[in-house]
Amino acid sequence: MDLDALTRADAGEGLLFTRSRDLLMRGQTFLERSLIEAPLVSTVVKRLVEKTMGEVLKLGQSASMWPLHLGIACCAIEMAAMGASRFDAERLGVLFWSSPRQCDVLFINGTVSRKFAPRLRMLYDQMPEPKWAMAVGNCAISGGPFFEGYNTVLGADQILPVDVYVPGCPPKPEAMLFGLIKLQEKILNQKPDYLGIGIRQEMAHEAGAR
Amino acid sequence: MADAILPPGAPPVPTSDTPPDADCAALAGRIGAAWAGKVTEVAALNPLNHGIQRERNVLVRFGSDHRPMEAFWRWLRDEEKFEHCSLVLAIDHLDRIEVKHLLFNYTTHVTVETSADTDRLEPSVPTAALVWRGANWLEREQYDMLGVDFRGHPDLRRVLLPEDWIGFPLRKDFEYRQAGEWW
Amino acid sequence: MVVAVAEMWINIGPSHPSTHGLWDLRIKVSGEVIVDADPQVGYLHRSVEKILERKEFLMGMPITERLCYVANMNWTHLYIHAVERLMNLEVPDRAKYIRVIVCELNRIASHLFWLGAYVHDIGNLTMFLWPIREREYVLDLLEYLTGARMMYNYPRIGGQVKDVDDKFLRRSKIVCAMINEQTATYEKFLDNNHPWLVRTKGVGTIDKAMAKNAGLTGPSLRASGVDYDTRKALPYWAYGDLDFDVPVYDEGDCWARYRVRLEEIRESCKIVRQAVDDIPAGEYLGKAPRVAPKTCAWVRHEDPRGESMCLVMGTGGKNPYRVKFRSPAFVNISALPLMLLGFKVPDVPSIMGSIDVCIGEVDR
Numbered sequence: 001m002d003l004d005a006l007t008r009a010d011a012g013e014g015l016l017f018t019r020s021r022d023l024l025m026r027g028q029t030f031l032e033r034s035l036i037e038a039p040l041v042s043t044v045v046k047r048l049v050e051k052t053m054g055e056v057l058k059l060g061q062s063a064s065m066w067p068l069h070l071g072i073a074c075c076a077i078e079m080a081a082m083g084a085s086r087f088d089a090e091r092l093g094v095l096f097w098s099s100p101r102q103c104d105v106l107f108i109n110g111t112v113s114r115k116f117a118p119r120l121r122m123l124y125d126q127m128p129e130p131k132w133a134m135a136v137g138n139c140a141i142s143g144g145p146f147f148e149g150y151n152t153v154l155g156a157d158q159i160l161p162v163d164v165y166v167p168g169c170p171p172k173p174e175a176m177l178f179g180l181i182k183l184q185e186k187i188l189n190q191k192p193d194y195l196g197i198g199i200r201q202e203m204a205h206e207a208g209a210r
Numbered sequence: 211m212a213d214a215i216l217p218p219g220a221p222p223v224p225t226s227d228t229p230p231d232a233d234c235a236a237l238a239g240r241i242g243a244a245w246a247g248k249v250t251e252v253a254a255l256n257p258l259n260h261g262i263q264r265e266r267n268v269l270v271r272f273g274s275d276h277r278p279m280e281a282f283w284r285w286l287r288d289e290e291k292f293e294h295c296s297l298v299l300a301i302d303h304l305d306r307i308e309v310k311h312l313l314f315n316y317t318t319h320v321t322v323e324t325s326a327d328t329d330r331l332e333p334s335v336p337t338a339a340l341v342w343r344g345a346n347w348l349e350r351e352q353y354d355m356l357g358v359d360f361r362g363h364p365d366l367r368r369v370l371l372p373e374d375w376i377g378f379p380l381r382k383d384f385e386y387r388q389a390g391e392w393w
Numbered sequence: 394m395v396v397a398v399a400e401m402w403i404n405i406g407p408s409h410p411s412t413h414g415l416w417d418l419r420i421k422v423s424g425e426v427i428v429d430a431d432p433q434v435g436y437l438h439r440s441v442e443k444i445l446e447r448k449e450f451l452m453g454m455p456i457t458e459r460l461c462y463v464a465n466m467n468w469t470h471l472y473i474h475a476v477e478r479l480m481n482l483e484v485p486d487r488a489k490y491i492r493v494i495v496c497e498l499n500r501i502a503s504h505l506f507w508l509g510a511y512v513h514d515i516g517n518l519t520m521f522l523w524p525i526r527e528r529e530y531v532l533d534l535l536e537y538l539t540g541a542r543m544m545y546n547y548p549r550i551g552g553q554v555k556d557v558d559d560k561f562l563r564r565s566k567i568v569c570a571m572i573n574e575q576t577a578t579y580e581k582f583l584d585n586n587h588p589w590l591v592r593t594k595g596v597g598t599i600d601k602a603m604a605k606n607a608g609l610t611g612p613s614l615r616a617s618g619v620d621y622d623t624r625k626a627l628p629y630w631a632y633g634d635l636d637f638d639v640p641v642y643d644e645g646d647c648w649a650r651y652r653v654r655l656e657e658i659r660e661s662c663k664i665v666r667q668a669v670d671d672i673p674a675g676e677y678l679g680k681a682p683r684v685a686p687k688t689c690a691w692v693r694h695e696d697p698r699g700e701s702m703c704l705v706m707g708t709g710g711k712n713p714y715r716v717k718f719r720s721p722a723f724v725n726i727s728a729l730p731l732m733l734l735g736f737k738v739p740d741v742p743s744i745m746g747s748i749d750v751c752i753g754e755v756d757r
Contacts, residue, residue: 148444
């Protein structure tokens, strides 16, 4: 499969949107202005809606992140240990779920090889918005100890947008829990997606129209 | 390893005076008697150091004439009860490719190493997959990595690399990463 | 009236919770019954053998650790052992006993992880948590010794990087005694468990002759009636001096493979106990050259998954010329289609899990 075509088709123009979340924030503001400001007269009402519904939605999203039950390589074993009884991940709302259609988070825990890269992208595309990706381990960040290999993709962010990077080879389960908490903070600090329409798809359409 | 020209400062190849096991010597004798003239060399190897691992190895070299190999393997499996194919290995020496099959006997614990040489441009040896089913995937892997064609293999296709990969990575002239590749 | 039954190929994987790694089992089903299978591996091919040719012998050791990530000590020691055989180097006696202790501890951890993941596939979530909890104690021990939970970097050419102390030896005896008791709890939980017995007894059978010919090794082979263990047949390190049994069952089904691994946990506890009692004093690291002779050498090990081999060829310099690993799980997966024929689709997770696949070593 032609990987370049895949990344271009879904992320708008090239790799621009894969690394920058503030472009998405700007898109959200544009949508607010175009859809909300017209019917709503006062700014106070707009801010009220944002504060109540938006906060509730963000709280819900951050407190129930369901990752995909995907184990790629060594970091998956530490992830399984993270989900077991000593480093209980379920107290953060994490429930490993097998179907990508109902998942929020994709943990990329292992070396991405050229044979698996199209399937990983397919899994990421099958997840509905809002979705996040966490690169666990050195291999998913930059290729790791296998950067000299002929079959290694040098980091998962070559093929999909990554939100949190957890370094380590493998990172201890405590480090992965810290990464999850960072992802929760990221979700809580962003502008709310209370329209629930999927920011990235809109941005891609915008870029395509332009 | 016929070419024993070592670089300066390299240690010598270790040898030992310990005589080989009785089983190995007897097997080497039987192979020499039954297959005289068809194999290039038969030797029960002297074990180096039992403190490292207990060893019972017999080496059978075929050279470039592969015709007796399939019959030899069948004889090993049926008469001598070598029921296990441990390893299939291809090595790219720069002037030839050497293919080794390591076969194992579960009762006498003897390993027979058959070694065949083939040309580097179009390497081709007979397959052991019809004799031992375990050799099937091991030979597919050597085809995948070095491009060795196993004549008579029921299903010779790539196993580790993607189906449309071009090139054989473990050859010594394989280019690692082309310049400008970003993934 | 003849009813036509649909035959189709189904992909299970590469992303599937019960594959324990990335491999794709394509099965051809006729209705619900499996008539053919074609496993596809290679989704984690990390070009280890080529990378090792570029690195010096010791530099390559951490790469081999990532090969089978559940049984790291076994694979690093396999590579270092092959390099030592290449250089004709025998390690000191204390190092031999240390290697036996840490490799058997890692075998216990690997089998416990397998047990947890296997019962999780069958549907039993309690028995996923208990073996993982026990495995955490073993990992604590190894973290005390080496500093890391999973990637230990412990062996060196000629011995180990640091010595074991009395606290570690005492604690390893305590942990082994505790795990020995816990295996009785697992047995009590699973022996009269009707769903467990229905899903594992008589499922995925392979007979002795076919298992030997297909290259199946390790606990899967011993569950089919072949009494062979590399630690007994071609002993290495201190295994020749230690007294342990090799569990063998005749049924050849998933239940027999589970029984073999459970009893192997007990035997490994026995081995660790004896090795801790008999460990000699002395040095733990011998002198090692940095260059290797221009010849080929291999060693065979008994990995938790089967018989693993490492063949190293030297050039007379500091780098190897060719490194080849025989991965037991690679050949066990190729024997999997024989175990699947005639069984139904719901039996697939049970059979797939029972051969204990660690995809890092399959794809190398």
